[in-house]
Amino acid sequence: MNLISVFEIVGTVAFAVSGCMVGIKKDMDLFGAIVLAVTTAVGGGVFRDILIGIHPPAFFMNPYFATISIITAVIVFVFYDKLNRLNNIIQISDAIGLGAFATIGCSVAIKNNFTSPFIVVSLGLFTGVGGGILRDVFAQEIPFVFKKEIYAVACIIGGVSFVISRNYLGNDVALYTGCFVTFIVRMIAIKRNLQLPKAGKRLKQEGLTK
Amino acid sequence: MNLISVFEIVGTVAFAVSGCMVGIKKDMDLFGAIVLAVTTAVGGGVFRDILIGIHPPAFFMNPYFATISIITAVIVFVFYDKLNRLNNIIQISDAIGLGAFATIGCSVAIKNNFTSPFIVVSLGLFTGVGGGILRDVFAQEIPFVFKKEIYAVACIIGGVSFVISRNYLGNDVALYTGCFVTFIVRMIAIKRNLQLPKAGKRLKQEGLTK
Amino acid sequence: MNLISVFEIVGTVAFAVSGCMVGIKKDMDLFGAIVLAVTTAVGGGVFRDILIGIHPPAFFMNPYFATISIITAVIVFVFYDKLNRLNNIIQISDAIGLGAFATIGCSVAIKNNFTSPFIVVSLGLFTGVGGGILRDVFAQEIPFVFKKEIYAVACIIGGVSFVISRNYLGNDVALYTGCFVTFIVRMIAIKRNLQLPKAGKRLKQEGLTK
Numbered sequence: 001m002n003l004i005s006v007f008e009i010v011g012t013v014a015f016a017v018s019g020c021m022v023g024i025k026k027d028m029d030l031f032g033a034i035v036l037a038v039t040t041a042v043g044g045g046v047f048r049d050i051l052i053g054i055h056p057p058a059f060f061m062n063p064y065f066a067t068i069s070i071i072t073a074v075i076v077f078v079f080y081d082k083l084n085r086l087n088n089i090i091q092i093s094d095a096i097g098l099g100a101f102a103t104i105g106c107s108v109a110i111k112n113n114f115t116s117p118f119i120v121v122s123l124g125l126f127t128g129v130g131g132g133i134l135r136d137v138f139a140q141e142i143p144f145v146f147k148k149e150i151y152a153v154a155c156i157i158g159g160v161s162f163v164i165s166r167n168y169l170g171n172d173v174a175l176y177t178g179c180f181v182t183f184i185v186r187m188i189a190i191k192r193n194l195q196l197p198k199a200g201k202r203l204k205q206e207g208l209t210k
Numbered sequence: 211m212n213l214i215s216v217f218e219i220v221g222t223v224a225f226a227v228s229g230c231m232v233g234i235k236k237d238m239d240l241f242g243a244i245v246l247a248v249t250t251a252v253g254g255g256v257f258r259d260i261l262i263g264i265h266p267p268a269f270f271m272n273p274y275f276a277t278i279s280i281i282t283a284v285i286v287f288v289f290y291d292k293l294n295r296l297n298n299i300i301q302i303s304d305a306i307g308l309g310a311f312a313t314i315g316c317s318v319a320i321k322n323n324f325t326s327p328f329i330v331v332s333l334g335l336f337t338g339v340g341g342g343i344l345r346d347v348f349a350q351e352i353p354f355v356f357k358k359e360i361y362a363v364a365c366i367i368g369g370v371s372f373v374i375s376r377n378y379l380g381n382d383v384a385l386y387t388g389c390f391v392t393f394i395v396r397m398i399a400i401k402r403n404l405q406l407p408k409a410g411k412r413l414k415q416e417g418l419t420k
Numbered sequence: 421m422n423l424i425s426v427f428e429i430v431g432t433v434a435f436a437v438s439g440c441m442v443g444i445k446k447d448m449d450l451f452g453a454i455v456l457a458v459t460t461a462v463g464g465g466v467f468r469d470i471l472i473g474i475h476p477p478a479f480f481m482n483p484y485f486a487t488i489s490i491i492t493a494v495i496v497f498v499f500y501d502k503l504n505r506l507n508n509i510i511q512i513s514d515a516i517g518l519g520a521f522a523t524i525g526c527s528v529a530i531k532n533n534f535t536s537p538f539i540v541v542s543l544g545l546f547t548g549v550g551g552g553i554l555r556d557v558f559a560q561e562i563p564f565v566f567k568k569e570i571y572a573v574a575c576i577i578g579g580v581s582f583v584i585s586r587n588y589l590g591n592d593v594a595l596y597t598g599c600f601v602t603f604i605v606r607m608i609a610i611k612r613n614l615q616l617p618k619a620g621k622r623l624k625q626e627g628l629t630k
Contacts, residue, residue, distance in 0.1 A: 023356065024408075026352055026356075027357065027408065028352070028356045028357050028408070029356070029357060029358070029405060029407065029408050030407050030408070031355075031356065031362050031363055032353075032355070032356025032357055033356075035356060035362070036356065046261075050260060050261070050470060051466075051470070051475065051476050051477065051480070052475050052476050053263070053473070053475025053476070055261065055262050055263025056261050056262050056263070056324065056329060057261060060261070060324075060328065060329045060332060061326075061329075063328040066328070114476065114480075116480075116481070118480065118483040118486070119476060119480045119481075122480060133558075137347060137557060137558070138343075138347070138352065138353060138356065139352060140350065140351070140352050140560065141560070142446055142448070142558065142559065142560050143452075143558060145451075145452070146443065146448045146449070146451065146452025146453075146455060146456065146558065147447065147448050147449060147452055148449070152451050152455070153451055195449060196449035196450045196451050197449065197450050198444075198447065198448070198449050198450070233566065234618075236562055237567065237618065238562070238566045238567050238618070239566070239567060239568070239615060239616035239617065239618050240616045240617050240618070241565075241566065241572050241573055241616050242563075242565070242566025242567055243566075245566060245572070246566065256471075260470060260471070263473070265471065265472050265473025266471050266472050266473070266534065266539060267471060270471070270534075270536075270538065270539045270542060271536070271539075273538040276538070347557060348553075348557070348562065348563060348566065349562065350560065350561070350562050
């Protein structure tokens with residue numbers, strides 16, 4: 001088992017935790033919380049596979065990641081009240097997972113002979129953020145990734161790093177570069193509380209927005 | 211026409227009724243209510259077909275079920291004010307439909323040579339609950355199936371029954387077993403008002419959830 | 421470059437403008453607004469391609485329309501406060517785009533040998549309204565197209581015109597007929613403020629709806 005696989009498992013657990021916690025906050029029952037955990041953890045990959053025509057999506061051929069997500073969700077469900085103190089660990093794990101998911105998405109594109117940088121970076125982005133978008137749609141929230149902090153942007157920068165380093169240094173180095181860059185950008189954004197700009201200042205001053 | 215086909219039509223009508231009623235409650239116009247009816251009735255099957263690579267989804271090759279859904283929606287639209295007294299019939303039809311849809315989903319998996327129990331049960335589940343999830347997303351509600359009662363769980367138990375009875379008794383018996391078990395579990399859940407557990411008791415006591 | 425291609429670009433810009441403005445109103449950051457612009461502009465076509473098995477969707481093979489959408493979104497983001505006076509132009513462009521998208525959807529169906537009128541009109545409809553539905557789901561609104569005015573209905577009438585005129589007058593004429601009819605129906609609906617009927621009068625009088 002290589003390091004990226006370890007990161008992928010860390011990410012699966014972190015994404016499942018975030019899905020389950022959102023489900024619990026939204027008053028879902030055990031089944032809903034499990035579905036939200038699984039959706040967050042594997043939704044991005046399933047969407048990527050649908051786009052490039054992998055039928056059925058890899059997720060269904062191997063219940064490995066579903067199993068991890070379900071077990072994670074049950075544990076979160078039982079120990080929910082004690083999880084708040086783990087906030088830091090969850091954020092770091094989430095950033096590791098984001099890096100692993102984004103670069104795995106890029107590398108699935110390459111393996112399926114889609115080598116245009118636009119597709120490679122797009123599939124990395126979808127794999128990284130697709131699950132979280134689905135989680136928020138199901139939980140009746142505007143997707144987190146559209147509103148706050150440098151999250152998707154970290155995937156895009158990581159994807160671009162993957163493409164560039166793959167050109168010069170080969171696939172293996174590219175995987176670690178993409179993963180590492182995504183992780184670092186995300187962690188810096190969290191530490192410095194970096195945000196993308198928002199528009200419509202005048203509108204806001206006049207109090208016309210919701 | 212075999213019995214499962216009859217159940218499928220009953221289910222289509224029941225699902226279309228639920229979609230249309232949600233649309234009307236959400237102040238949608240005739241078109242919106244029809245779309246919601248069709249989405250609820252066929253959305254699960256379309257999602258299943260996208261996942262396993264049936265292009266275009268069966269629904270589009272044959273407008274039969276769309277036609278049933280549209281006619282149902284128009285009738286509901288016209289007679290909306292008188293439908294509340296049919297509540298019981300609608301619930302029973304919905305449970306029949308859930309059973310039919312779930313087992314048809316399982317059997318589509320088998321026909322396309324996906325025989326792993328995980329895929330079979332997953333596709334049954336998606337076929338059964340996918341339409342309702344889409345309905346609720348479009349209607350801006352947290353999907354019903356994540357919050358209340360034993361609904362998805364009935365599909366899963368039905369799917370497992372399908373897999374087991376297919377191993378010992380063949381396809382035909384499995385279809386009826388899966389359908390019947392799903393129906394019975396769902397009806398018991400309604401009658402006894404069974405619910406899955408929810409988490410976060412302490413959080414709730416402190417009044418921190420929405 | 422033929423006229424339909426020009427209309428497609430006009431439509432892409434108009435759809436991107438609507439997506440970006442919704443994003444800004446919902447307090448999204450620059451990335452969210454761009455995603456919403458791209459989603460609105462290309463979402464319908466991507467969904468159409470997923471349904472008929474074009475992998476990856478045409479959008480990914482050629483970043484042309486994504487580029488147009490992103491540039492549009494950035495311009496809207498910067499000049500947001502001055503855009504209200506362009507309301508009329510945006511509505512007309514949107515109607516042109518709706519016509520172009522709907523007929524392009526119909527014609528993609530034909531090119532992929534799906535000639536049943538039901539599929540042709542459905543794919544035209546999805547291409548025309550799919551992006552807007554996704555935009556509204558992400559923005560946490562009940563999709564506009566389910567609630568207000570003759571929008572989807574314009575696509576359907578345009579699609580039917582496409583099918584009929586293709587039978588008698590060939591593909592090229594059908595493209596312009598479909599596009600023109602969709603545009604005209606949409607403009608009449610705007611000018612006359614035409615709406616589809618809604619149900620449940622008694623319910624509303626009793627003040628039971630939201």
